[in-house]
Amino acid sequence: MTAPQSLAIRCRGLTKHFGEVAAVDGFHLDVWEGSVVSLLGPSGCGKTTALRLIAGFEEPEAGTVEIGGREVAGPHGWVPPERRQVGMVFQDHALFPHLDVAGNVGFGLPDGDPARVAEVLDLVGLGDLSQRMPADLSGGQQQRVALARAMAPNPRVVLLDEPFSSLDAALREHVRAEVRQILAVAGATAVLVTHDQEEALSFSDVVAVMRAGSTVQVAPPTTLYLEPADEWIAGFVGDADFIEAPVQDGLATTALGEFPADGPDRVGARVMLRPESVVLEADETGKGVVTDRRFFGHDQLVTVRLDDGSRVRSRFGPTPVLAEGTRVAVRAESARVF
Ligand SMILES: Nc1ncnc2c1ncn2[C@@H]1O[C@H](COP(=O)(O)OP(=O)(O)OP(=O)(O)O)[C@@H](O)[C@H]1O
Numbered sequence: 001m002t003a004p005q006s007l008a009i010r011c012r013g014l015t016k017h018f019g020e021v022a023a024v025d026g027f028h029l030d031v032w033e034g035s036v037v038s039l040l041g042p043s044g045c046g047k048t049t050a051l052r053l054i055a056g057f058e059e060p061e062a063g064t065v066e067i068g069g070r071e072v073a074g075p076h077g078w079v080p081p082e083r084r085q086v087g088m089v090f091q092d093h094a095l096f097p098h099l100d101v102a103g104n105v106g107f108g109l110p111d112g113d114p115a116r117v118a119e120v121l122d123l124v125g126l127g128d129l130s131q132r133m134p135a136d137l138s139g140g141q142q143q144r145v146a147l148a149r150a151m152a153p154n155p156r157v158v159l160l161d162e163p164f165s166s167l168d169a170a171l172r173e174h175v176r177a178e179v180r181q182i183l184a185v186a187g188a189t190a191v192l193v194t195h196d197q198e199e200a201l202s203f204s205d206v207v208a209v210m211r212a213g214s215t216v217q218v219a220p221p222t223t224l225y226l227e228p229a230d231e232w233i234a235g236f237v238g239d240a241d242f243i244e245a246p247v248q249d250g251l252a253t254t255a256l257g258e259f260p261a262d263g264p265d266r267v268g269a270r271v272m273l274r275p276e277s278v279v280l281e282a283d284e285t286g287k288g289v290v291t292d293r294r295f296f297g298h299d300q301l302v303t304v305r306l307d308d309g310s311r312v313r314s315r316f317g318p319t320p321v322l323a324e325g326t327r328v329a330v331r332a333e334s335a336r337v338f
């Protein structure tokens with residue numbers, strides 16, 4: 001695969017109100033050609049509206065959308081959705097129930113272009129099912145038909161709005177991996193909307209976190225998880241506990257020891273601890289007591305109250321068993337200072 005070089009999508013200052021509600025408010029986003037970007041944010045933060053502004057189903061009051069270097073919404077003009085070279089996959093698949101698989105996939109193509117239909121159906125692994133009706137497909141198969149339909153006209157970008165949320169948990173992970181693979185093979189540029197942080201982190205090259213109508217941090221998954229820009233983002237993209245950590249001479253002092261810290265001396269600083277970096281050991285002279293233990297099989301989440309009253313959680317494998325009330329020594333392998 002060649003390195004992505006040019007911008008497939010560029011949004012600047014997009015704003016869209018519904019009555020009093022600013023659904024999208026000063027929204028910025030860059031999507032490099034060939035990359036997969038997730039828009040991640042809580043319900044109601046404007047993800048779907050942002051996607052619809054990019055696709056052209058909504059018109060912004062301010063700001064610009066460029067696709068492939070051409071302004072498609074903004075002061076210099078308006079390009080309607082059907083001429084934006086954008087493919088869209090909706091949450092509910094929205095297949096045409098009266099058309100078979102080939103009919104659905106070929107719907108937007110001149111004369112249904114059977115050769116192209118066969119090509120994309122092979123890409124999504126449904127070559128044998130072209131005559132099936134949507135009602136006779138599994139949820140995962142319907143999802144792949146919807147993706148094939150979006151990709152059939154060779155769009156510049158594919159936009160996916162919560163495409164996996166109607167699938168049950170076991171199927172979801174499988175279909176997600178499949179769709180990711182299909183997009184990679186096609187070298188497609190894609191934007192995925194989701195409110196599921198695990199999905200965003202595992203699916204995309206870049207995650208754009210949204211809050212209240214705009215993006216608040218845009219970063220590769222590992223960077224986002226390890227170096228969230230603020231406490232809200234830290235807590236939104238994973239489990240995180242925060243403990244007091246006054247900073248002096250480049251060191252943050254916490255109940256779990258000292259950590260290197262940038263910046264000036266300050267009293268109000270806190271450190272973020274991810275549960276998997278917190279290590280517990282049964283120890284009668286330790287500084288914490290186990291107050292809760294949730295067992296999941298592949299791992300467990302153990303909550304500890306430290307003697308100064310703060311709370312931290314530790315995630316580790318199925319053993320050892322540290323029952324409630326056990327006194328433990330607590331150590332953190334890494335921490336991020338805010
Ligand atoms: N057509 C509409 N008319 C009025 N208000 C709307 C309309 N569409 C969206 N909104 C409002 O705009 C805000 C953003 O909605 P949007 O659907 O973009 O959020 P979202 O991030 O996709 O949420 P979810 O995760 O629940 O799908 C919400 O407050 C919503 O109620």
Ligand SMILES: [Mg+2]
Pocket residue numbers: 047048049
């Ligand atoms: Mg939505």
